[in-house]
Amino acid sequence: MNETFQHILIVFGILFGVLTLAAALIWIERRLLGLWQDRYGPNRVGPLGIFIVVADMIKIFFKEDWIPPFADKKVFVIAPTVIMFAVMMSWAVVPVAPGVVVFDVNIGILFFLAMSSLGVYSTVLAGWASNNKYSLLGGMRMSAQMFSYEVFMGLSLMGVVIMAGSFNLTEIVNAQKNMWFVVPQFLGFIIFFIAGLAESHRLPFDMPEAESELIAGFHSEYSGMKFGMFFVGEYVGVTMISAFIVTLFFGGWLGPVLPPFVWFFIKVMFFICLFILLRAAMPRPRYDQLLSYGWKILLPLALLNVLVTGGLVLAFE
Amino acid sequence: MISLLKSMWYVFLHMFSKRVTVQYPEQKNYLPPRWRGRIVLTRDPDGEDRCVACYLCAVACPVDCIALDATEDDNGRRYPDFFRINFSRCIYCGYCEEACPTYAIQLIPDFEMAEYDRQNMVYEKEHLLISGEGKYHGYNFYKYAGLAIKGKGKGEGENEAPPIDPKSLMP
Numbered sequence: 001m002n003e004t005f006q007h008i009l010i011v012f013g014i015l016f017g018v019l020t021l022a023a024a025l026i027w028i029e030r031r032l033l034g035l036w037q038d039r040y041g042p043n044r045v046g047p048l049g050i051f052i053v054v055a056d057m058i059k060i061f062f063k064e065d066w067i068p069p070f071a072d073k074k075v076f077v078i079a080p081t082v083i084m085f086a087v088m089m090s091w092a093v094v095p096v097a098p099g100v101v102v103f104d105v106n107i108g109i110l111f112f113l114a115m116s117s118l119g120v121y122s123t124v125l126a127g128w129a130s131n132n133k134y135s136l137l138g139g140m141r142m143s144a145q146m147f148s149y150e151v152f153m154g155l156s157l158m159g160v161v162i163m164a165g166s167f168n169l170t171e172i173v174n175a176q177k178n179m180w181f182v183v184p185q186f187l188g189f190i191i192f193f194i195a196g197l198a199e200s201h202r203l204p205f206d207m208p209e210a211e212s213e214l215i216a217g218f219h220s221e222y223s224g225m226k227f228g229m230f231f232v233g234e235y236v237g238v239t240m241i242s243a244f245i246v247t248l249f250f251g252g253w254l255g256p257v258l259p260p261f262v263w264f265f266i267k268v269m270f271f272i273c274l275f276i277l278l279r280a281a282m283p284r285p286r287y288d289q290l291l292s293y294g295w296k297i298l299l300p301l302a303l304l305n306v307l308v309t310g311g312l313v314l315a316f317e
Numbered sequence: 318m319i320s321l322l323k324s325m326w327y328v329f330l331h332m333f334s335k336r337v338t339v340q341y342p343e344q345k346n347y348l349p350p351r352w353r354g355r356i357v358l359t360r361d362p363d364g365e366d367r368c369v370a371c372y373l374c375a376v377a378c379p380v381d382c383i384a385l386d387a388t389e390d391d392n393g394r395r396y397p398d399f400f401r402i403n404f405s406r407c408i409y410c411g412y413c414e415e416a417c418p419t420y421a422i423q424l425i426p427d428f429e430m431a432e433y434d435r436q437n438m439v440y441e442k443e444h445l446l447i448s449g450e451g452k453y454h455g456y457n458f459y460k461y462a463g464l465a466i467k468g469k470g471k472g473e474g475e476n477e478a479p480p481i482d483p484k485s486l487m488p
Contacts, residue, residue, distance in 0.1 A: 035332050036328050036329065037331065038331055039337065040336060277325060277328060277329060281321075281328035282324070
C-alpha cells in the first residue's frame with residue numbers, strides 16, 4: 001500500500017515537474033534569448049516578467065480553436081496529442097534520483113528511442129492533415145530529417161550501452177560512478193547531441209518549422225490549445241533530450257554534497273540553456289545539408305565509435 | 318565546426334554587454350526637432366490663426382486626410398471655418414508642412430496619440446490649434462503679403478514699396 005502510494009507520488013511528481021519546467025521554459029527561453037541578443041525579453045508582468053507564463057497560458061486557452069474546413073479533421077486533432085504522448089512517455093524511464101523513476105525497465109534506452117521516433121509522426125501527420133502546401137513541405141522535411149538522424153542517434157548510444165553493459169538507465173548511471181561517460185564516449189556525446197537537436201527540431205535543425213521559408217511549416221494551420229500542445233511538446237522534448245544527455249553521458253544524479261535530485265536538475269538546466277544558446281547563435285542549414293551531413297559524416301563516425309568502443313571493451317576484459 | 322563554436326562563444330559573451338532596449342514608457346527616446354509627428358496648426362505672433370485656408374495642404378496630402386473649408390472674417394482675412402485631420406489615415410509624410418505658404422501647419426515631435434476609439438483619431442480645429450508659433454517664430458503672413466486687409470492697405474507691408482500708379486507719368 002505504502003509502496004503503491006509512493007509510486008503514484010513519483011508519477012505525479014515527475015509529471016508535474018516536467019510540465020512546470022516546460023511552462024517555465026516559455027519564460028526562460030525568451031529571457032535568455034533576450035540576454036544574448038542585448039535586449040530584455042518579457043519584463044513587464046511580475047518580477048522579471050515571470051508571470052508572462054500565466055498570461056500566455058490564459059491567452060492560449062481562450063484563443064479560438066479553429067479547424068480549417070479543408071483539413072483532415074480526425075488526423076488534424078490527433079497529431080498534436082501524439083507529440084505530447086511521445087515525449088511524456090520518454091520521461092517515464094528517466095531516473096531522476098536513485099529509485100525515483102516511473103518505469104524502471106531493463107530496455108530503457110530502446111523505449112526512449114521508440115518513443116522519440118513516434119514523436120515524428122506528430123509532425124508528419126500534422127503536415128499532412130493540414131492540407132496546406134507549406135505544412136506538407138514541413139512534414140516532408142521532418143520525415144527527411146528523421147531518416148538522417150534516427151540511424152546515428154541509436155548507434156551513438158551503443159557505445160554507452162557497451163560500456164555500461166545494460167540498457168537500463170539506472171544501471172547506466174550507476175556505471176558512471178568512477179567516470180562520466182562523456183570522457184570515453186565524447187564522440188558519442190557529440191553525435192547524440194546533434195541527433196537530439198534534430199529530434200526535438202530545435203533551431204539549428206528546425207527545418208520542419210522554418211518560419212522564414214515555410215511560415216511555421218507543419219503547425220501553420222494550428223491555433224489555440226492545439227498549437228499550444230505542439231509548443232509544450234517541443235519544450236518537453238527539449239527537457240527530455242537534456243535529461244537523456246545528462247543520464248547517459250553526465251552521470252545523471254551523481255555529484256558531491258548536494259542531493260541527487262538537485263544535481264540532476266542543475267545538469268538538465270545546463271543543457272537546456274545550451275539548447276537555447278544554440279538557438280541564439282546558429283543559422284539554419286538546408287535540409288539536404290543535414291541529410292548528407294548525417295549520412296556521410298555522422299553515421300560512419302557513430303559506427304566507428306561503436307567498433308572502437310567494442311574492441312577496447314573486449315580487449316580490456 | 319570551429320566557427321560554429323566560435324559564434325556560440327561570441328553570442329554567449331553578449332550576456333555581459335549592455336542592453337540596447339529603451340524601456341519606453343518610463344524612459345523616453347530622444348526625438349530630433351525635425352521629427353515628423355503630430356500635426357498642429359500654429360498662430361502668428363499676434364495670436365491670430367496663421368492658416369489662410371488656401372487648401373494647398375489638402376491638395377498635397379497623398380492620403381487625403383485633411384479636410385477644411387475657407388471663410389473670411391470682417392477684416393478680410395481668410396481663415397478655415399473647420400479644419401479636420403483624420404490621423405488614422407495620416408502617414409506623417411510632412412508634405413502638408415512643405416506645401417503650407419504661411420507656416421501654419423507643422424509637424425511636431427510627438428507620437429503618443431493612441432486612442433481606444435477610432436473616431437477619436439479625427440482631430441478638429443480646436444484640437445489642432447495651439448496657442449504658440451511652433452517651429453517658426455516671428456512670421457506673420459499678412460505683414461509680408463501684398464494683400465490688403467482692414468488696417469493695412471496695399472504696399473503697407475514690411476519690405477514693401479507703395480504700388481506704382483501706371484496712369485501717372487511721374488518717375
